[in-house]
Amino acid sequence: MERTRLCPDEELSQAVRHLRAGVEVEESFRVVDEHLRSRLLKYFQFHGFGSSDAEDLVQTTLANVFQGVRSLECEESFMGWLFAIARNAMITASGRLKGTGHTVPLDLAGDPNTPEDPPDQVTIEDQVIESVWTAIEQLPPQQRQCLVLRVRDELSYEEIAETLRLSLNTVRNHLVLAKANLRRVLKTEPEESQ
Structure with missing residues (x-):
């Protein structure tokens, strides 16, 4: 079965729809990961996290997205929902780092x-x-x-x-x-x- 190539936004929307419906879950999550990993990484690095911590936060965010995507009310709110999850992961990580005496560097990635x-x-x-x-x-x-x-x-x-x-x-x-x-x-x- 040949698939037509979708534009990136359509491909992401379709993957989110499939995840919410529990259809082609593995492939759909791969598409979500492929489309959003670099954006999330930049987001965390911009907020002062080093590469390793930022990568951990990306993993945490994507895991939380995967676990909660079925509760998402509509695909249109996916990006806002995603960045709310990312923001919460960042706040949690900042609190953990603050509690351990580590500092979060304010260097700008790139x-x-x-x-x-x-x-x-x-x-x-x-x-x-x-x-x-x-x-x-x-x-x-x-x-x-x-x-x-x-x-x-x-x-x-x-x-x-x-x-x-x-x-x-x-x-x-x-x-x-x-x-x-x-x-x-x-x-x-x-x-x-x-």
């Missing part, structure tokens, strides 16, 4: 300016990326969270509202303010360095 790079190899593109991340770090926490979920994790406004437990209008307002603040900070930055 920072192009690692200590091994000689200063003359830092490109203009790297400097722009660093400026943007620095500006994002300066945003108020909820503006930053909304912006990161929207841009990096590609969540819809509705999914962000569900994930952060905010109203849709609050999410819209935070995103408008975050973008305005970034424009203002990034516009004034070159003038300050002259």
Whole structure:
């Protein structure tokens, strides 16, 4: 039986539908894992977890998704539900690390300016990326969270509202303010360095 190739979003939606129905469970979970593992890994690394801890959190999140997917009310809320599970796993892990005296590093995963790079190899593109991340770090926490979920994790406004437990209008307002603040900070930055 030949299968038609679906676009990634359709393939993920179909896999979620199958998981909820208990159909082709193994293959469906492989599809979910394939589509979401790297996004979840980036999400945890962005929030300061090292590669090993982030990978553990991805596993925990996907295991919780697998266990609870049948209780999901509708496929449309899957991404918000997924990131709520990821957020809860992160909060639990942060509490565990805090209780053991370990610290969660606040390094940005994928920072192009690692200590091994000689200063003359830092490109203009790297400097722009660093400026943007620095500006994002300066945003108020909820503006930053909304912006990161929207841009990096590609969540819809509705999914962000569900994930952060905010109203849709609050999410819209935070995103408008975050973008305005970034424009203002990034516009004034070159003038300050002259």
